[in-house]
Amino acid sequence: MVYTKKHPALLIMGVIFVAIAFLTDSGSMAGLIEYLSAKKYVGEMVAMGYAFGAIGVLVGLWHLTGSHEEGNLDYYMSSVAGAIFILLVAMLIRWYLAPLVAVMSKAIGPVMGAKYLHQVLGLNYVVLGILAGIIIVNVFRIPAWAENGVRLSRLGLKTGVILLGTLYSLAELQSLGKLSAIMVGFFVLGSVGLVLMLGRMRNIPNSMAGVLSAGMGVCGVSATVAAAPVVQAKAVEIAYTIGTILIWGVGCMFLFPVVGHILDLGHVQFGAWAGTGILNSAQVAGAALAYQPDGIETLKVAEIFNITRVLFLPIIVLWLALWYVKHEGEVEGQKIKVGTVIFEKFPVFVLGFILMFALSSTGVFAPAQHYKGKYFDNNVKESKLLKDDQIATLNAEAGKLQREDRKLALTRMLENKKIMSIDDETVIRGIYNAKIFSKGANKVLKGATKAVRHTAKKISKFRQWITLLFAFGLTGLGMQITFAAMKQAGGQPLVIGGVVGTVKAVLSLIVIVLFVHETI
Amino acid sequence: MGEEKHDSQDIDLQEEAGAKFHRGSALSIFHSDRAEDFIALLCAMLIALGVYIMV
Numbered sequence: 284m285v286y287t288k289k290h291p292a293l294l295i296m297g298v299i300f301v302a303i304a305f306l307t308d309s310g311s312m313a314g315l316i317e318y319l320s321a322k323k324y325v326g327e328m329v330a331m332g333y334a335f336g337a338i339g340v341l342v343g344l345w346h347l348t349g350s351h352e353e354g355n356l357d358y359y360m361s362s363v364a365g366a367i368f369i370l371l372v373a374m375l376i377r378w379y380l381a382p383l384v385a386v387m388s389k390a391i392g393p394v395m396g397a398k399y400l401h402q403v404l405g406l407n408y409v410v411l412g413i414l415a416g417i418i419i420v421n422v423f424r425i426p427a428w429a430e431n432g433v434r435l436s437r438l439g440l441k442t443g444v445i446l447l448g449t450l451y452s453l454a455e456l457q458s459l460g461k462l463s464a465i466m467v468g469f470f471v472l473g474s475v476g477l478v479l480m481l482g483r484m485r486n487i488p489n490s491m492a493g494v495l496s497a498g499m500g501v502c503g504v505s506a507t508v509a510a511a512p513v514v515q516a517k518a519v520e521i522a523y524t525i526g527t528i529l530i531w532g533v534g535c536m537f538l539f540p541v542v543g544h545i546l547d548l549g550h551v552q553f554g555a556w557a558g559t560g561i562l563n564s565a566q567v568a569g570a571a572l573a574y575q576p577d578g579i580e581t582l583k584v585a586e587i588f589n590i591t592r593v594l595f596l597p598i599i600v601l602w603l604a605l606w607y608v609k610h611e612g613e614v615e616g617q618k619i620k621v622g623t624v625i626f627e628k629f630p631v632f633v634l635g636f637i638l639m640f641a642l643s644s645t646g647v648f649a650p651a652q653h654y655k656g657k658y659f660d661n662n663v664k665e666s667k668l669l670k671d672d673q674i675a676t677l678n679a680e681a682g683k684l685q686r687e688d689r690k691l692a693l694t695r696m697l698e699n700k701k702i703m704s705i706d707d708e709t710v711i712r713g714i715y716n717a718k719i720f721s722k723g724a725n726k727v728l729k730g731a732t733k734a735v736r737h738t739a740k741k742i743s744k745f746r747q748w749i750t751l752l753f754a755f756g757l758t759g760l761g762m763q764i765t766f767a768a769m770k771q772a773g774g775q776p777l778v779i780g781g782v783v784g785t786v787k788a789v790l791s792l793i794v795i796v797l798f799v800h801e802t803i
Numbered sequence: 804m805g806e807e808k809h810d811s812q813d814i815d816l817q818e819e820a821g822a823k824f825h826r827g828s829a830l831s832i833f834h835s836d837r838a839e840d841f842i843a844l845l846c847a848m849l850i851a852l853g854v855y856i857m858v
Binding site: 358359362420425430431433434435436437438441442444445446449504505508518519521522525526630631632634635638639642647648740741744745748762763765767768771 | 813814823824825826830831832833836837839840841842843844846847850851854855858
């Protein structure tokens, strides 16, 4: 079968990208950009417009005029059209539609405290991109020339997750790793156990309970497909499970950010909740970016939880294999080899994430001691030094400090009007995280730490790449969410899945609100 | 129109042991998850190299 279609669509999309870049660069779109308050995207519009435009025009000409034969070149190059299609939809939403929605929402005025309607509902480029994908696949259709490219979106998400490894410092990873291992360990194992228990109570087949427990406990569709052979799940049982997971996951992806905004959760809290409570990896990323579209702090936390959850996959597959044998007896031709199961089911992209983190830790992208992508340098401008009134504010509250190291770090800072060392900066950060001082004094401390922290240029570039890859992956994800897949859900699996999913989401939210704070 | 909608709804249709089901949102152009993982790793390394050299 020849996959490449002789169709002008890719060429036309390439020309559209080039036109956007040219018109933006020449200033012809300045009025529109001003109206949309979209100046921060001008650099992207020009650089990405020319880059994607060039790819679109060149490959589009080859698609249209070249002769194509069956083979790997045809199969993989045919995906360029779909990839550019996803990118065009994602970027038109990011650059124009999402800013327009924000302008309209602001015209209505605040609806909940100081928040606008689009902020409460999370109507940003991520959510709108996923929605656009869902509408395209279900109301219109994915054009035949784009179908292969739509299948590239998960590759984009995985590449984004691997690159996220460059953004963590050792301190962050240690704190988040411990928290996620405890939270995810408890809730993953708890969900699997609860599904198996409810399955026996409701008398559904063991194969059905087994495959549903993997999907509800670990990481959605991938876990379902991985666990299906060891519990001898039938296609109809896989279909029931995927339908249940998809309905639950898509619902959570849109609902979690709204609940998070209503409860005013911090980035760490929301990331931890999404990473624990939402089932599919892609939907975890979607919810995290929907909650914080202009930064990736929430995504960073959510992905650590998600990766921890994915790491549980081999353990769960083993558990289910042993559980199935115990309840159904040894199945002919099926011998469980622990080592083989772990090797086959281990997600290699997680190793990529760890590799990228290790590489980043050597200091090749930013000074090795960076914290949240920022490194310490106290050669600051005169204007960034502490002012007399700020020093007076801190002096007035210095007596509240009990610990000697905190007193000394503050004294050194007040004498020099800036933080003097990376150790002092850690101590000062500890003071404002502990909320010992008043809000005003804490603001001064926060400003002082910001003044000596500088964003590494390479880390900034990685952030842009990660944002692009996730925007691409999530818009493409929307184009795969079909009503036909969700209609597969029903019967006992839907009831059990709904109960377990709700219990997990509510319990994890309670634990996070009570015990997780913004101190990581 | 009916035929076109049918095509698009079947984008995730998978066949296993003679039975068909919708795979949902985990489609891939690669023959296995592991192959996709390695390609993602390669893409990430290429991007990292590009950032290291050019920025």
